[in-house]
Amino acid sequence: MFFSGSVQEKKSDYLKGLLAGVSIAIGYLPVALTYGFIAETTGLTLLETIAMSAFVFAGAAQYMSLSLIAVGTGAFEIIFTTFIINIRHLLMSTAISEKAVKDHPIIKGLYAFGMTDEVFAVSSTKEGKLTSSYILGVASIAYSSWVINSGIGYAIGTSLPATLQQSMSIALYALFIALLIPSLKKHRKIVWLAVFAAMLNSVLTLFIATGWAIIIATLVSAIVIEIIYSKKQNFYEQSDHKSKGA
Amino acid sequence: MSQTMLIIILGMAIVTYIPRVLPLVAMNGKELPPKVKAVLQNVPYAALGALIFPGILFIQDDIWFGIIGGTTAIVIALLGANLIIVVISAITVLSLYSVFF
Structure with missing residues (x-):
């Protein structure tokens, strides 16, 4: 029981x-x-x-x-x-x-x-x-x-x-799209993550094997967008802090 | 089964399994630094972007297959339909497209 x-x-x-x-x-x-x-x-x-x-x-x-x-x-x-x-x-x-x-x-x-x-x-x-x-x-x-x-x-x-x-x-691609769209609607950051990785992958697939292209595009996008957003976050926090200070 | 095929299948199985299992067993329950965590939480969405594009354009020789199927999936998904409905809609629209064009 x-x-x-x-x-x-x-x-x-x-x-x-x-x-x-x-x-x-x-x-x-x-x-x-x-x-x-x-x-x-x-x-x-x-x-x-x-x-x-x-x-x-x-x-x-x-x-x-x-x-x-x-x-x-x-x-x-x-x-x-x-x-x-x-x-x-x-x-x-x-x-x-x-x-x-x-x-x-x-x-x-x-x-x-x-x-x-x-x-x-x-x-x-x-x-x-x-x-x-x-x-x-x-x-x-x-x-x-x-x-x-x-x-x-x-x-x-x-x-x-x-x-x-x-x-x-088309089925597996439709599946990926169906998984991505609901999250895209929620956060602007997710749009950038997906779009940036897709762009990087498009360029990389011209030069290197698909397996590497996907892993590099994914990782670079995940890191770069994180850095941009954490700076933004800090920026907001700082300006928030300043306005509170004033 | 020929010996060469046996070696090929076993070899492929091992080199496929290692990257899949290593992180899961090695990191089981370990706390990661917050920055690494944040990047890993981004990975699914970035990976989906890379898995969809540009691969979707090349599913058939006719590039419109990918474009029409992808657009259908986006529209139906934006309407809030569940996974299976999105997948079946994209297949249906492409079936109609290939019948009529």
């Missing part, structure tokens, strides 16, 4: 996470189907295709690996490129770590596995307390969609009508 409250709470947080992750599952559908389809044409077996999705769980890196496997690139180079593409998650996990409640390292290690861009985006913009159960909910529905649809894509091709397949490529 004593613990039932907390179990109940965990369960409902997990369900909330699952629900919040539905749009990720929809967004992963066309991407995973296409991945499975390309894996088949690249010559992977069904087991290899599903194993990659199940153990790696990183869309962009998996696509890249297929194009490298197709041209006969060595294992080391593929693994190294994967590392470069996914290094951005270092920053994302650090931000989640700052926001999420303290928990057992094994639980954190479990949801860390599911920390894709999309799971990060949904979890990090959640208002209020961010529990492990919630993140696990988001991650598990995203993961299921990714792995299952990879297999389906392999077995029966992309299977969606071409028009729908094309249109669905």
